[in-house]
Amino acid sequence: MPELLRPDICVIGAGSGGLSVAAAAAAFGVPVVVVEKGAMGGECLNTGCVPSKALLAAAGHAAAARTAARFGIGDGAPTIDFAKVRAHVRAVIAAIAPNDSIARFTGLGVKVIAGTARFAGPDTVAVGGRFIVKARRFVIATGSRPAVPAIPGLADVPFLTNETIFDLDECPRHLAVIGAGPVGLELAQAFRRLGAAVTVIEQAAPLAKDDPECAAVVLAALAREGVDLRFGQAVTSVSATADSIRLTIGDGEGAASILASHVLVAAGRRAQFADLDLERAGVRHGPEGIVVDRGLRTSNRRVYAIGDVIGGARFTHAANHQAGLVIRNALFRLPVRYDPDAVPWATYTDPELAQAGLTEAEARRRGHRIKVLRWPYHDNDRAQAEGETSGHIKVITTRHGRILGATIVGARAGELIALWGLAVSRRLPIRAVAGLVFAYPTLGEIGRRAAISSFLPGLTHPLVRRIITWMRRLG
The missing domain is CATH 3.30.390.30 (FAD/NAD-linked reductase, C-terminal dimerisation domain)
Structure with missing residues (x-):
C-alpha cells in the first residue's frame, strides 16, 4: 500500500522556485513535501544559468587574452584546452549543487521524494505506487523544456539543446545555432571565443523582447568577433552528410546551405506539465503554460504555479520572487500581486x-x-x-x-x-x-x-x- 502523507504544502518540482518555497516554508516550521522526477536544482543549476555562465566566464578569459595587448600585456594568443573548460563548468555546478541537494533539504525538515507526481484529484497527488500526498496547498514548479521547431529532417540528426551542449567533449568545429534569443546568442559568443566557427539563424527579430536600439550594439559586437548572423531567414530542412550536418536556409532560387559539425536548437522554451494530469485537479492551462491569476493561484484554489511553467518571464529570479509571494499568501493569507514589469532581466553576452x-x-x-x-x-x-x-x-x-x-x-x-x-x-x-x-x-x-x-x-x-x-x- 502507498504511504499517505499529509503536509501543509506539497511542491512539485525542485528547481529554483520550488526549492525557494520549500526552504521558506520549512523555516517557519511548516511540513513540506517536495517531489522531483529529475535532478535537484532543476534546469538552472544543471543545464541553464549556472553552466552557461561558467562557460561564458571561460570564454571571457580567452577574449581578454586576445585583447590584452592594448594594455601592454601578453601576445594575444590564448591556448584553449576544451577538456579543462568543461571541467571548470562541471566544477562550478558541483560547488553549487549542495545548496540544492536532498541532504540539505532533508536537514531543513523537508521530505524529498524522487518520482513523477500526478494529480489524482483536487487535493491529492500520487507519486508512483509509493506515496499519496494530501496537502492543504500545492505549488507546481515543474519548469520548462527546450522547444524544438518542426523543421524537416531535424529529428533525424543529433542536434543539441541547452540540456546536452554542456556535455560536449570537444569544441565544435562549426556550430550552427537555430534561434537568436538570449540562450542562442550567449552560447554563440562563448563557443566562438573558444575557437568554433559559429553561424546563428533566426527567422524573426533577434533578441525580440529587448529594445532594438540596444540589442543592435550586442549584435554588432558578435559580428565583429566573427559570428555569422543570418536574420530574417528560416531553416527549411536539415540533413546529414558524410561528416557534417547540412542546414538549408530559404527555398527556391534563394536557398542557401550551411555545413556544420554541430547544431544547437535555441528556439525558445515550452512549459513542462504534460504528465501532471492537471485535468484531475481542475487546473486550467493554455499554450503558454498553466493559467494563474495575479496572486499566482490556478483555477484550483488549493494549487499555485510559479516559474517557467506559467510562461511570461522565464527567469530564475522571477521564479524566486514568485515563490516569496506564494509563501506570503499561503502561510499568512496576505494579499499579493505579481507584477511582471518589476522583474528585470539580462543577457550575458559581451x-x-x-x-x-x-x-x-x-x-x-x-x-x-x-x-x-x-x-x-x-x-x-x-x-x-x-x-x-x-x-x-x-x-x-x-x-x-x-x-x-x-x-x-x-x-x-x-x-x-x-x-x-x-x-x-x-x-x-x-x-x-x-x-x-x-x-x-x-x-x-x-x-x-x-x-x-x-x-x-x-x-x-x-x-x-x-x-x-x-x-x-x-x-
Whole structure:
C-alpha cells in the first residue's frame, strides 16, 4: 500500500522556485513535501544559468587574452584546452549543487521524494505506487523544456539543446545555432571565443523582447568577433552528410546551405506539465503554460504555479520572487500581486544587455507620454580606464519624470540594472537617481548622468535664467 502523507504544502518540482518555497516554508516550521522526477536544482543549476555562465566566464578569459595587448600585456594568443573548460563548468555546478541537494533539504525538515507526481484529484497527488500526498496547498514548479521547431529532417540528426551542449567533449568545429534569443546568442559568443566557427539563424527579430536600439550594439559586437548572423531567414530542412550536418536556409532560387559539425536548437522554451494530469485537479492551462491569476493561484484554489511553467518571464529570479509571494499568501493569507514589469532581466553576452520595467516601444504601446534619456559609456571615466566604452543607458520616464523603465547595454549591465529595477518597482521619480552620490570612478555614474540630463533643458528656460539673474543681484 502507498504511504499517505499529509503536509501543509506539497511542491512539485525542485528547481529554483520550488526549492525557494520549500526552504521558506520549512523555516517557519511548516511540513513540506517536495517531489522531483529529475535532478535537484532543476534546469538552472544543471543545464541553464549556472553552466552557461561558467562557460561564458571561460570564454571571457580567452577574449581578454586576445585583447590584452592594448594594455601592454601578453601576445594575444590564448591556448584553449576544451577538456579543462568543461571541467571548470562541471566544477562550478558541483560547488553549487549542495545548496540544492536532498541532504540539505532533508536537514531543513523537508521530505524529498524522487518520482513523477500526478494529480489524482483536487487535493491529492500520487507519486508512483509509493506515496499519496494530501496537502492543504500545492505549488507546481515543474519548469520548462527546450522547444524544438518542426523543421524537416531535424529529428533525424543529433542536434543539441541547452540540456546536452554542456556535455560536449570537444569544441565544435562549426556550430550552427537555430534561434537568436538570449540562450542562442550567449552560447554563440562563448563557443566562438573558444575557437568554433559559429553561424546563428533566426527567422524573426533577434533578441525580440529587448529594445532594438540596444540589442543592435550586442549584435554588432558578435559580428565583429566573427559570428555569422543570418536574420530574417528560416531553416527549411536539415540533413546529414558524410561528416557534417547540412542546414538549408530559404527555398527556391534563394536557398542557401550551411555545413556544420554541430547544431544547437535555441528556439525558445515550452512549459513542462504534460504528465501532471492537471485535468484531475481542475487546473486550467493554455499554450503558454498553466493559467494563474495575479496572486499566482490556478483555477484550483488549493494549487499555485510559479516559474517557467506559467510562461511570461522565464527567469530564475522571477521564479524566486514568485515563490516569496506564494509563501506570503499561503502561510499568512496576505494579499499579493505579481507584477511582471518589476522583474528585470539580462543577457550575458559581451557587452551585456539588461532591462528593467518598460522598453520605449512598450511604454508607447501602453499610451504613456514619455521622455527618453541616454548617456554613453564612453563619457564615463571608469569605462575609459578599463577600455569598456561600448554601450549606453537608455531611461524611459513619464513627461513628469516617473521612471518607467531602463535599458543598459554595456559592461556589467546585469549588475547596474538593479538600481533601475528598484526605481521602477517603487515608482521613483528621476530626480531620486539624479540626487544619488556614487563612488568615483564607477560605471554606476552613467545612470546618474542620464538622470541629470533630464533637467538640462530647464537650465536654458528664460524664467530660470531670470531667477538666477535676480538672485545674483541680491548678492
